[in-house]
Amino acid sequence: MAACAFVALGVWQVHRLHWKHDLIARVNARVHAAPVALPPSRQLASEDRQAHEYLRVALSGSYQPGQTALVRAATDLGSGYWAMTVLVTRDGRKVWINRGFMPDDATPATARRTVPSGPVEVTGLVRIDEPGGSLLQANKPALDRWYSRDLAALSTSRHAGETAPVFVDAQKETAKEPAGVTLPVPGLTVIRFPDNHLSYALTWFALAVLSLFGIFLAWRRAGRSLA
Incomplete structure (x- = not known):
């Protein structure tokens, strides 16, 4: 069922969210x-x-x-x-x-x-x-x-x-740096982790709800046609 698949994907994104936040915390601790x-x-x-x-x-x-x-x-x-x-x-x-x-x-x-x-x-x-x-x-x-x-x-x-x-x-x-030259600029390490897992999780859960609602409408129409 599509709804079950959407729920599973949403749960997976929640797990990824916790993993990402743990990673960010560990990296911040190392950097400082x-x-x-x-x-x-x-x-x-x-x-x-x-x-x-x-x-x-x-x-x-x-x-x-x-x-x-x-x-x-x-x-x-x-x-x-x-x-x-x-x-x-x-x-x-x-x-x-x-x-x-x-x-x-x-x-x-x-x-x-x-x-x-x-x-x-x-x-x-x-x-x-x-x-x-x-x-x-x-x-x-x-x-x-x-x-x-x-x-x-x-x-x-x-x-x-x-x-x-x-x-x-x-x-x-x-x-002791050489004189008269332009030195490299240090300290420009980019530490940035994409953190979109919450929005992804909400999207999958919303699709699961829509799927269930679609199933409900189809069941309702089928019931009316048999009445």
């Missing part, structure tokens, strides 16, 4: 928590990496300017690029860092010139890999055109070797 150490790469790779997304972490080490790439971005500051650079931590791990937003006229060469040459400390949010490209455009490594933060492809392109299976969106970077 004190930074912690980045979990080991083996742990990040073996567990559900979404369980670590938006975890606030602190890292220290040195950037590798030659392992820098620009990835297409659309932000509140307009269209441009994310400046991605590999950080080698003090314990030897390699982690891609999204240092922040650069405008449309940026080039990989200008991005490399913004990279500090000495020790650096980064506080930021863990993000999960974005393989393949964007919804509309595939990455083109041979042309050095990137539309998503595809860590494996970026690492291969920049001969970075094995890197962490996640990257970090920088919120704050502490280092």
